[in-house]
Amino acid sequence: MSGGVMRQPDGLGSTLFRLLVILALAVFILLPLAQTIMLSFISTIPRHDIVKGSFSLINYENIFSTPALTASIVNSGLYVLMNVSLTLVVALPGAYALSRYRFVGDRHVLFLLLAFRITPPVVLSLPVFILFAKFNLVNSPVGIALVHCLFNIPIAVWILESFISAVPREFDETAFLDGYNLPRFFVTKLVPIIAPGIGVAAFFCFVFSWVEVVFARILTVTGGKPITMAINALFGFRTDIGLVMAMTVFSLIPGVAMIYFVRNHLAKGFVIRT
Amino acid sequence: MKQQFNGAWLFLLPALGILVFVGVIPLLAVFNYSFFDIFTLQNAYWIGPEWYEKIITSERFYASLGRSLLFSLIVLVVQMPLGVGLALVLAKSPNLQIPGLMLLAIPLVVPWNMIPTMWLSLINAETGLLGEVFVWAGLDFDYKFNAVHTWLVLILMDTWHWTGLVAVLAFAGLSAIPNAYYQAAAIDGASRWQVFRYIQLPKLADVLFMALLLRFMDSFMIYTEAFRINAGGPDNATTFLSLDLGEEINGFSYGSAAARSVVYFLMVLTIASVFKTIMSSRQSQDREMAI
Numbered sequence: 215m216s217g218g219v220m221r222q223p224d225g226l227g228s229t230l231f232r233l234l235v236i237l238a239l240a241v242f243i244l245l246p247l248a249q250t251i252m253l254s255f256i257s258t259i260p261r262h263d264i265v266k267g268s269f270s271l272i273n274y275e276n277i278f279s280t281p282a283l284t285a286s287i288v289n290s291g292l293y294v295l296m297n298v299s300l301t302l303v304v305a306l307p308g309a310y311a312l313s314r315y316r317f318v319g320d321r322h323v324l325f326l327l328l329a330f331r332i333t334p335p336v337v338l339s340l341p342v343f344i345l346f347a348k349f350n351l352v353n354s355p356v357g358i359a360l361v362h363c364l365f366n367i368p369i370a371v372w373i374l375e376s377f378i379s380a381v382p383r384e385f386d387e388t389a390f391l392d393g394y395n396l397p398r399f400f401v402t403k404l405v406p407i408i409a410p411g412i413g414v415a416a417f418f419c420f421v422f423s424w425v426e427v428v429f430a431r432i433l434t435v436t437g438g439k440p441i442t443m444a445i446n447a448l449f450g451f452r453t454d455i456g457l458v459m460a461m462t463v464f465s466l467i468p469g470v471a472m473i474y475f476v477r478n479h480l481a482k483g484f485v486i487r488t
Numbered sequence: 489m490k491q492q493f494n495g496a497w498l499f500l501l502p503a504l505g506i507l508v509f510v511g512v513i514p515l516l517a518v519f520n521y522s523f524f525d526i527f528t529l530q531n532a533y534w535i536g537p538e539w540y541e542k543i544i545t546s547e548r549f550y551a552s553l554g555r556s557l558l559f560s561l562i563v564l565v566v567q568m569p570l571g572v573g574l575a576l577v578l579a580k581s582p583n584l585q586i587p588g589l590m591l592l593a594i595p596l597v598v599p600w601n602m603i604p605t606m607w608l609s610l611i612n613a614e615t616g617l618l619g620e621v622f623v624w625a626g627l628d629f630d631y632k633f634n635a636v637h638t639w640l641v642l643i644l645m646d647t648w649h650w651t652g653l654v655a656v657l658a659f660a661g662l663s664a665i666p667n668a669y670y671q672a673a674a675i676d677g678a679s680r681w682q683v684f685r686y687i688q689l690p691k692l693a694d695v696l697f698m699a700l701l702l703r704f705m706d707s708f709m710i711y712t713e714a715f716r717i718n719a720g721g722p723d724n725a726t727t728f729l730s731l732d733l734g735e736e737i738n739g740f741s742y743g744s745a746a747a748r749s750v751v752y753f754l755m756v757l758t759i760a761s762v763f764k765t766i767m768s769s770r771q772s773q774d775r776e777m778a779i
Contacts, residue, residue: 228580235577236584242648243591246606249617253609304502311499316490321768323500329760330511332701334709336730337749337756340737341514341521344529364510367503427601427712442599455609462602469597473590480589481660 247466254463258456273460283461286444290424290465293355293362293440297423298416300359301366305415306400308367309374314383331368335428338364343432353437361429366419373418377411377482378404410479417476424469441465515753521746532743539747548732556708556728559639563646563707568700570647571654572692576684578655579662589659592652604716607645631718635725638718642726645713650706654699661695662688693770701763705756 257270264270277283312320342361343352351357385407389399405412427442434443445461448454473480522539524532543549578588598606611629613619622629631637665688673683711730714720720727720735729752736745 232577232581232584235574236581236588239574239588240591243594243652245617246603246610246648247594249610250606252617253615258615300506304506307499308503311496314490315493315496317492317494317496320496323504325760325764326504326507328764329757330507332705332760333511333753333756334705334711334730336709336711336733336737337752338511338514338518340742340745340749341517342510345509345514345517360506361510363506367507371503421597424597425599427599442601445599446601455605458605459609462599462606465599465602466594466597470594473593473597477586477590480593481656481663 250459250462253456254459256456259452259454270456273454273456276454276457277460277464282439282447283444286439286441287464289355289438290440290442291468293358294420294423296355296359297362297366298419301363301370301419302412302416304363305367305370305374306405306412309371309378310400310404312371313375313378314386327368327371331365333364335364335426339428339432342429346433352433353435355438355440357433358430358438358440359423361433362423362426365426366422369418369422370415373415374408374411377408377414381407410476410482413476414479414482417472417480420472421469424465518746518749518753521743522750524743524746526742526746535743539744540751542744543748543751551724552727552729552732555726556710556730559642559710559728560704560707562643563650564700564703566643566647567651567654567703568696571651571699572658572696574651574655575658575662576688578659585659589656592655595649595652598649600712601716603645603649604713607641607648608717611641633722635722638722638726641717642710642714645717646707646710649713650703654696654703657695657699658692661692665691694767697763697767697770701759705759709752 254273255269255271257264257266257268257272260266261272264272311317312323346352346357346361351360381404385403386399389403394403425442427446430440430442431446434440439447441461441464445458445465448458448461521532523534523536525535525538526532574588574592578585581588595603608631610616611619611622611631613623613629619629629637631641669687669691670683673687678686709730710728711734714726714728715731715734718726720731733745733748733752736742736748
């Protein structure tokens with residue numbers, strides 16, 4: 215893949231125009247975030263020692279003094295980590311098969327993946343709850359990690375498949391001639407060469423699992439609540455919006471860090487196959 | 489040419505096994521429930537297709553369907569050109585590409601239940617940055633009771649949330665165009681519009697079609713964000729398809745909710761198969777042209 219940058223002389227006018235567009239984009243995207251960060255440093259409910267509306271670190275202090283909130287950070291981390299590892303482990307061989315072979319029903323598999331990616335969680339939330347209750351998967355991070363595979367496996371297969379297809383078939387054949395068996399080929403040859411693809415797939419799986427709330431809510435009735443649900447629980451008769459915002463800022467940190475790690479590969483690996 | 493090897497199914501077994509457990513079995517269960525009147529799970533009565541009749545003959549269903557379609561239409565008309573435009577701008581600004589893409593990805597990592605809270609605080613008349621501007625400009629912005637304003641907030645919020653995905657996909661498509669194409673166009677003296685129309689757009693078609701499908705489905709079935717803004721109000725003006733379903737689940741009318749889920753899933757299947765048909769016919773056309 216060579217970059218799609220046109221080598222044409224450009225006037226000052228169009229350079230300026232592009233700068234303005236990107237500036238406008240930055241303002242648009244950062245505005246709600248600025249609002250969030252601002253409120254997170256303000257004491258938003260009346261307290262005896264802090265004037266309402268003044269700058270304060272009280273919201274962040276409150277996060278750490280509230281066990282339900284700190285526990286939710288751990289729960290979120292746990293289920294997302296489980297989901298991303300499970301998704302990648304099962305999606306990699308699947309993506310390899312779809313990339314390298316034709317087989318009876320391969321198009322049906324692609325169709326199934328597509329259909330599950332676009333099925334809205336609210337359609338499945340009720341039966342998933344009943345099914346998971348039977349298997350004792352409610353109120354535990356394992357349940358959420360499993361159910362998020364519904365949309366993450368299709369995404370991971372899609373991204374990994376296009377990265378694997380960019381590797382010439384001779385690469386596999388050489389390795390097999392050299393005596394690599396399949397598992398060893400996967401771990402020592404294929405994974406390193408498509409590492410950026412695994413990073414991108416991990417990023418998108420992380421994102422879509424981290425932000426999902428319909429399944430996360432229905433599967434955590436009394437315990438195991440992730441950050442999103444801990445924030446929901448903060449809303450009430452007198453909501454401490456400053457604390458809500460501080461928690462939101464916390465919920466953004468891992469995502470933004472992930473964006474930084476995959477920044478050079480964000481926009482690669484979306485070749486469509488049906 | 490790819491090798492024919494039916495044993496490849498074994499590679500897919502783990503992934504499909506999970507999808508059967510979290511997808512196929514719940515779908516079968518919901519299909520089963522949809523024919524019962526359910527008081528509790530131990531106390532359910534077979535009533536046949538009665539729920540389906542109720543749904544497809546209710547005006548409320550078609551009203552929600554209309555609102556969801558309108559919402560998706562507006563979302564697509566705004567976000568698709570905007571996303572492609574941003575990708576084109578980024579493709580021509582080598583130094584700003586990476587920061588630009590990072591910026592576009594940020595809204596994607598915000599939990600969905602927090603996005604409405606962020607936007608509501610932004611337009612809050614007392615503490616919000618935008619809200620204060622509205623007050624200062626003398627605008628009477630009332631998202632709670634003015635349906636047009638609720639729609640505006642929802643569309644602005646959704647655009648903030650999802651345009652980045654369209655732009656990232658479009659940018660990925662642009663990056664895959666070999667430089668030789670642009671050189672050939674430059675030799676032929678093609679205008680910028682011609683380059684876009686005859687080189688970039690055809691090469692982007694597949695990836696944009698995917699973006700279109702994802703954006704359509706996700707906006708068509710918008711739930712969390714829309715619910716948080718105004719709970720379907722004012723006066724049901726923002727009651728979309730999935731808000732109806734959420735209401736039934738929360739109201740414990742499980743039989744009806746199940747039938748509704750089946751109806752929605754059939755819509756999903758229809759859209760997916762239309763997408764698949766168009767994509768396969770496009771790709772076989774490409775193959776013929778290559779020969």
